[in-house]
Amino acid sequence: MKYDLYVVTSSELSRGRDTLEVVQAALAGGATIIQLREKHWPARKLVEVGREIRRLTLKAGAGFIVNDRLDVALALEADGVHIGQEDLPVDVARSLLGPGKILGVSVGSVEEAKEAIAQGADYLGVGSIFATTSKADAGPPVGVELIRQIKEKVNVPVVGIGGINLSNAAQVIEAGADGVAVISAVVSADDIESAARALLKVVQATKARLARPR
Amino acid sequence: MKYDLYVVTSSELSRGRDTLEVVQAALAGGATIIQLREKHWPARKLVEVGREIRRLTLKAGAGFIVNDRLDVALALEADGVHIGQEDLPVDVARSLLGPGKILGVSVGSVEEAKEAIAQGADYLGVGSIFATTSKADAGPPVGVELIRQIKEKVNVPVVGIGGINLSNAAQVIEAGADGVAVISAVVSADDIESAARALLKVVQATKARLARPR
Numbered sequence: 001m002k003y004d005l006y007v008v009t010s011s012e013l014s015r016g017r018d019t020l021e022v023v024q025a026a027l028a029g030g031a032t033i034i035q036l037r038e039k040h041w042p043a044r045k046l047v048e049v050g051r052e053i054r055r056l057t058l059k060a061g062a063g064f065i066v067n068d069r070l071d072v073a074l075a076l077e078a079d080g081v082h083i084g085q086e087d088l089p090v091d092v093a094r095s096l097l098g099p100g101k102i103l104g105v106s107v108g109s110v111e112e113a114k115e116a117i118a119q120g121a122d123y124l125g126v127g128s129i130f131a132t133t134s135k136a137d138a139g140p141p142v143g144v145e146l147i148r149q150i151k152e153k154v155n156v157p158v159v160g161i162g163g164i165n166l167s168n169a170a171q172v173i174e175a176g177a178d179g180v181a182v183i184s185a186v187v188s189a190d191d192i193e194s195a196a197r198a199l200l201k202v203v204q205a206t207k208a209r210l211a212r213p214r
Numbered sequence: 215m216k217y218d219l220y221v222v223t224s225s226e227l228s229r230g231r232d233t234l235e236v237v238q239a240a241l242a243g244g245a246t247i248i249q250l251r252e253k254h255w256p257a258r259k260l261v262e263v264g265r266e267i268r269r270l271t272l273k274a275g276a277g278f279i280v281n282d283r284l285d286v287a288l289a290l291e292a293d294g295v296h297i298g299q300e301d302l303p304v305d306v307a308r309s310l311l312g313p314g315k316i317l318g319v320s321v322g323s324v325e326e327a328k329e330a331i332a333q334g335a336d337y338l339g340v341g342s343i344f345a346t347t348s349k350a351d352a353g354p355p356v357g358v359e360l361i362r363q364i365k366e367k368v369n370v371p372v373v374g375i376g377g378i379n380l381s382n383a384a385q386v387i388e389a390g391a392d393g394v395a396v397i398s399a400v401v402s403a404d405d406i407e408s409a410a411r412a413l414l415k416v417v418q419a420t421k422a423r424l425a426r427p428r
Contacts, residue, residue: 042301043300044299045300047303047306070285071284071285071302072302074310075302075306086256086258086259087258088258088286089261
């Protein structure tokens with residue numbers, strides 16, 4: 001999986017636009033992973049819309065992750081599931097998911113990061129990096145420094161999440177993140193495709209700059 | 215599984231009493247199945263409390279069913295999962311659950327009942343039989359007649375649900391139900407254990423009466 005631009009859906013923040021329309025535009029702009037995260041949708045709707053997202057992401061060569069509902073992730077043959085600290089226990093999710101699927105875990109501290117990896121996480125969502133209004137339960141911002149600290153301790157892909165936009169995405173990558181996870185910076189944008197493209201460009205340009213011998 | 219007295223949890227309707235206290239009292243009164251149904255709980259809490267319910271139900275020789283969250287049901291090694299018309303599609307749930315677990319489906323018509331069985335349901339929750347305030351999404355009452363109609367068409371256990379209490383439980387069994395599913399009649403009762411015991415007695419007495427040659 002390429003973690004460069006990890007777009008998380010939110011129908012509430014999509015300004016009336018259909019989730020599939022949002023996903024399609026985000027993929028057109030180069031999103032490398034789509035996470036289906038709709039806390040208020042019943043499972044049947046998640047499955048119905050998720051089937052289309054699975055089709056679109058396969059076509060685009062992007063990853064597809066389902067938030068929280070591991071059963072829905074399995075039903076959709078998604079690439080994996082992403083869980084937070086209030087979702088399934090990490091070890092339980094790992095065991096239900098089997099070894100072939102990707103397990104992502106949201107963490108807000110080095111301790112949580114180490115614990116998540118010990119219990120079987122494949123990648124980490126670290127945040128909230130900056131202040132955000134997209135997630136009611138996001139907690140206070142932790143800053144990009146936490147990415148650096150976590151990357152020193154664990155050897156798995158890390159994406160920053162929370163308040164990331166065009167103006168601060170480079171800092172997240174500079175701190176060692178493998179990508180940026182965004183909700184409103186893409187799904188609330190006037191032009192979703194362009195917003196995704198611009199973010200991806202910043203991520204990739206920053207990675208290229210960091211990779212150059214100094 | 216014995217479907218005689220199928221008690222569905224609801225922390226909102228338990229008048230401040232702890233879910234485990236409610237479950238314990240319901241089991242002491244003879245509940246034959248406990249369904250963990252807490253729509254607003256995150257998965258981690260469902261798993262934590264569910265582990266205790268698994269322990270209590272095994273000790274009591276009662277069944278344990280998890281509402282909606284098939285992943286939680288698997289994690290808890292519950293006896294099965296119960297899904298409604300907005301939850302996972304029945305065929306999807308059947309396939310994720312495997313053949314060894316029980317799949318219950320809520321239906322509100324003969325058509326839904328036939329469809330659920332065709333897709334792999336093991337038992338049906340039919341309702342709302344009477345008017346209820348326990349489920350916001352319960353729909354208008356269908357009456358006991360629907361149980362009779364469904365029992366004529368399908369050969370699986372059926373429990374009536376919705377507005378069932380001590381005064382009308384006998385009608386539900388007389389219409390052909392294998393048991394009664396209740397929320398508030400047990401979890402909101404002053405004395406949960408006595409309420410469960412009284413309901414079970416009505417169900418079993420009615421079954422005994424119906425079984426007698428006339």
